[in-house]
Amino acid sequence: MYESSSELAENKLLMLYVLKSIKNPISNTQLTEIILENNFINYFTFQQYLSELEESKFVEYHDVNDKKLLILTEKGDNVLSLFKDRISPSKMSTINDYIKEKIESIKKELTIHSDYTLGANDSFIVNLKAVENDSLLMELKLSVPSKNQATSICAKWKENPSEIYTNIISLLIN
Template sequence: MSRTGFIQNELDLKLLVLYIMDRAVAPITFLQLLDLALCDAGVDYFSLTEAVNHLTETEHLSLNGELYSITEKGRRNIEICQSSLPYSVRLRCDENLVKLNDTLMRQAQVQTGLQPNEDGTCTVRLYLADEAGPLMELKLISPSLAQGQTLTSKFQQSPEAIYHEIMALLVRHSQEESDSSSEQEA
């Protein structure tokens, strides 16, 4: 039975995988790769599994835990061969990658962590960055793990608003100190 879609053989599938991995802004899971690769009717789960395993064995991809990333060898090969992929497949991949890359960048920019302490408290880490680099890294002691989880959840919902509130509070406090010292001098 002949395949439908533009991806017709193992080489096409490997090129598709390398194309996707080269454009992902961070390492991704197999399921994320599968979701992106299903942009063509010629792709199926089992063939993709074989292609990814082979690319990992030949060191075109690396696997760290559950996350795949492209190696320099893979980047060199896809740079040379990407024009072999049909334009329509590349276009669909690029469209699908926009949403995933936004999610991956957001995960890199907004991070939280919890570390239970021996006394029953927990250390909460809140981190916010933008394209230029880190904006804020805050560590707090929470009285319990449950409250720490609440803090991290709230931070992940609106990290920018929390950052702006902290900045406004610090600026307001600084202005009040400046105003009170000016009054004392007069």
């Protein structure tokens, strides 16, 4: 039922390794997805470890563009470099392969934002945002009459933000 202390240490180091390998702040959800999709740790144990890593100041949350994102602290990086050899090479290889495959979608999730809220007169306010290197490229708020339109706009924005951005800019410039 309980893990050995070496397994516990390896799992926490693995979490730190993921944060270092991605080289960008990521959301709790994204880190959870990486760990769970690779069947390293169960959800509840993962959240407990993450909380312990935060208490130890090995990771911390930063507010970036209205999102709480996790970063590896200098203290966490130092611990990782001292004990990295305790992570099994097969797990490190699995993480490296996963990140290579998914890095673009992870970055896209962090740079593209879309949501909607209920506005006045039963309308919906759609908020679309594109961020690159911590700089706001575009933020667009619009009112639409139905929830279907709001969800459709959000989905299209997430699906192809660069084309939509380019079209909007060219419409405004030309």
